[in-house]
Amino acid sequence: MEMVYTSQDFAVLGHLQSELEGQGIECVVRGQHLLGGVGELPPIECWPELWVVDSGRGPEARAHIEALLAPAGARTGPWTCGGCGEENPATFSECWHCGEEDLPLKEAC
Structure with missing residues (x-):
């Protein structure tokens, strides 16, 4: 597995996950429950992350995300x-x- 994107915005992560899965790139959101630790942990460390299951498709996923967010x-x-x-x-x-x-x-x- 390879982490391809992180954001504090669940809506953005959900949208990107849907778009990638629509392209046949299997992915999961991890760390969505860490936001409760903000204040005790560094905020950016608590952001949820989008991970691609097949590490070989990481560059393809990043390129697709970059195009979507441009x-x-x-x-x-x-x-x-x-x-x-x-x-x-x-x-x-x-x-x-x-x-x-x-x-x-x-x-x-």
């Missing part, structure tokens, strides 16, 4: 402004030069 319309590289043609870093939602909004991000909303 923000919609997120860029992975620089973009070129349609207004002035300047190149902008992926983290900018508006052109640094002219203030034009990034079109794909505008359409994603």
Whole structure:
């Protein structure tokens, strides 16, 4: 077994578990009863964890989780402004030069 994700939010873990099982990746949530120890134990150590039963599918599960949690319309590289043609870093939602909004991000909303 291999731990692939941890979160204090049971809803997120349940959703990810359902998604992975829908892809045929068997997984379990462990440590869900440790939250009662918060205050006596470090909080992050009490978070429930999502474990994949077949360790060989861990990388596949992580990639699927990363895709599920990625923000919609997120860029992975620089973009070129349609207004002035300047190149902008992926983290900018508006052109640094002219203030034009990034079109794909505008359409994603």
